Amino acid sequence: MDKLLMYLSRPFVQYALIVGVLIALCSSLLGVTLVLKRFSFIGDGLSHVAFGAMAIAAVLELSDNMLLVMPVTVLCAVLLLKTGQHTQIKGDAAIAMISVGALAFGYLIMNVSSTSSNVSGDVCSTLFGSTSILTLTDAEVVVCILLSIVVVVIFVLFYNRIFAVTFDEDFAKACGTRAGLYNMVVAVITAVIIVLAMNLVGSLLISALVIFPALSAMRLFKSFKAVTISSAVLSVISALAGLIVSLLAGTPVGSTIVAMDALVFFICFVIGKCTGGKRA
Amino acid sequence: MELIRAINLSLGYDSHNIIEDLNFVVNEGDYLCIVGENGAGKSTLMKTMLGLHPASGGEIRFTGLSSNEIGYLPQQTLVQRDFPASVYEIVLSGCQAHMGRRPFYGKNEKQQALDNMEKLGLSELANRCYRELSGGQQQRVLLARALCATKKLLVLDEPVAGLDPKVTLEMYELIGKLNKEGLTVIQITHDISAAFRYASHILHIGSRIFFGSREEYTESEEGRYFLGRGGEQNG
Numbered sequence: 001m002d003k004l005l006m007y008l009s010r011p012f013v014q015y016a017l018i019v020g021v022l023i024a025l026c027s028s029l030l031g032v033t034l035v036l037k038r039f040s041f042i043g044d045g046l047s048h049v050a051f052g053a054m055a056i057a058a059v060l061e062l063s064d065n066m067l068l069v070m071p072v073t074v075l076c077a078v079l080l081l082k083t084g085q086h087t088q089i090k091g092d093a094a095i096a097m098i099s100v101g102a103l104a105f106g107y108l109i110m111n112v113s114s115t116s117s118n119v120s121g122d123v124c125s126t127l128f129g130s131t132s133i134l135t136l137t138d139a140e141v142v143v144c145i146l147l148s149i150v151v152v153v154i155f156v157l158f159y160n161r162i163f164a165v166t167f168d169e170d171f172a173k174a175c176g177t178r179a180g181l182y183n184m185v186v187a188v189i190t191a192v193i194i195v196l197a198m199n200l201v202g203s204l205l206i207s208a209l210v211i212f213p214a215l216s217a218m219r220l221f222k223s224f225k226a227v228t229i230s231s232a233v234l235s236v237i238s239a240l241a242g243l244i245v246s247l248l249a250g251t252p253v254g255s256t257i258v259a260m261d262a263l264v265f266f267i268c269f270v271i272g273k274c275t276g277g278k279r280a
Numbered sequence: 281m282e283l284i285r286a287i288n289l290s291l292g293y294d295s296h297n298i299i300e301d302l303n304f305v306v307n308e309g310d311y312l313c314i315v316g317e318n319g320a321g322k323s324t325l326m327k328t329m330l331g332l333h334p335a336s337g338g339e340i341r342f343t344g345l346s347s348n349e350i351g352y353l354p355q356q357t358l359v360q361r362d363f364p365a366s367v368y369e370i371v372l373s374g375c376q377a378h379m380g381r382r383p384f385y386g387k388n389e390k391q392q393a394l395d396n397m398e399k400l401g402l403s404e405l406a407n408r409c410y411r412e413l414s415g416g417q418q419q420r421v422l423l424a425r426a427l428c429a430t431k432k433l434l435v436l437d438e439p440v441a442g443l444d445p446k447v448t449l450e451m452y453e454l455i456g457k458l459n460k461e462g463l464t465v466i467q468i469t470h471d472i473s474a475a476f477r478y479a480s481h482i483l484h485i486g487s488r489i490f491f492g493s494r495e496e497y498t499e500s501e502e503g504r505y506f507l508g509r510g511g512e513q514n515g
Contacts, residue, residue, distance in 0.1 A: 175377035176348035222409035
């Protein structure tokens with residue numbers, strides 16, 4: 001306990017907790033929509049795109065690699081979500097293709113023109129998350145807070161529209177709702193969150209942040225509002241618990257958080273089975 | 281009063297027309313059934329009326345009807361089968377048609393949703409989860425949502441697909457009742473005998489196009505051919 005309090009008084013730990021909670025909150029909000037739209041794997045796909053873009057940025061020796069990573073990821077998100085339905089390559093295949101392709105090219109580029117001596121170490125930390133969440137600068141924390149606020153505000157403002165478009169896109173369009181616009185909004189926010197979340201859990205485990213809270217919440221609740229709210233709560237709890245455990249036990253941050261998410265899902269699954277899902 | 285007029289309308293995908301030179305009129309209070317074989321273009325025609333798919337030629341003219349005054353009952357999608365949403369949330373989402381840029385529902389919208397649920401006997405189910413309802417109840421939820429979107433025109437795409445005979449009959453009675461109360465109804469159906477029982481007008485599309493009142497359809501060649509088969513499903 002003393003050890004925990006000592007950690008909590010350090011600013012770098014406070015930063016990590018703030019960023020972790022915010023990212024968990026944002027990713028879980030969108031998770032519900034993405035899971036229901038059958039886009040569970042978009043998190044995975046986009047994070048690999050971000051990984052590939054990071055590799056290119058590293059080779060080009062850009063001072064701020066966000067300048068390249070963010071636009072590329074946003075572009076891919078828009079393309080993937082926009083063309084999900086009436087294209088020659090269907091949604092899941094398109095995601096798988098881009099995901100694996102970007103991963104391969106990223107690793108290839110890093111290897112061929114290696115700028116650092118420890119390529120496999122670099123790759124491993126980008127994929128599974130590194131300790132970089134514990135070495136955040138003031139500026140990174142501020143950017144993360146601002147972007148999170150923007151994401152939450154947009155989500156709340158568009159909540160009813162997002163619900164309508166997720167549930168029934170054709171009906172929403174027939175009503176004059178600009179479904180394309182809201183799909184675009186969801187795509188852009190997803191990309192932003194994924195780029196942010198790479199710091200936290202690394203690109204291989206991002207899908208977990210998006211999927212687990214939504215699925216856990218769906219075991220327990222049956223209205224869209226309740227599922228959305230509880231998914232956010234569960235996600236924040238898992239992220240906090242995961243961060244604290246990893247600090248105390250010295251385990252990797254990303255995988256500890258994901259393990260917590262999985263544990264919460266298991267508990268929710270059991271509760272859901274026991275209550276027979278009778279709750280509204 | 282005239283609501284919709286199609287003038288020399290052509291429909292199709294990728295420069296290949298499946299319907300050409302289609303002309304019909306829908307007046308206020310009509311009950312139009314659109315019948316025809318699979319692939320004849322019924323759904324495409326409906327999507328064009330809703331503005332979801334562009335016409336490849338000719339035009340559809342709306343009089344006194346803006347695009348957000350159409351209540352649409354689509355066929356169920358795969359996504360909806362396990363969707364966690366309460367009946368009330370779904371019905372309420374129909375009100376978005378006339379919210380403009382307002383992000384949240386106001387008192388009027390909420391009351392309208394409650395009224396329409398009452399009308400279709402859904403009040404008891406308000407907090408139930410959509411995916412736990414029976415097929416007939418789900419269709420009534422989607423119909424209530426469509427009623428929230430319109431006071432003039434209902435567009436129904438195979439409203440009884442997958443329902444058992446008893447529930448099918450109830451659904452038709454319900455739609456018939458709404459029509460008598462003044463709503464204009466356009467319905468796509470496979471079930472020509474039911475179409476014939478409730479419709480005021482029939483639009484038959486396929487290799488031959490027929491449009492006219494129910495009585496005229498009985499006299500026409502197309503009508504005699506299909507009705508002559510004793511109202512079995514036309515294939």
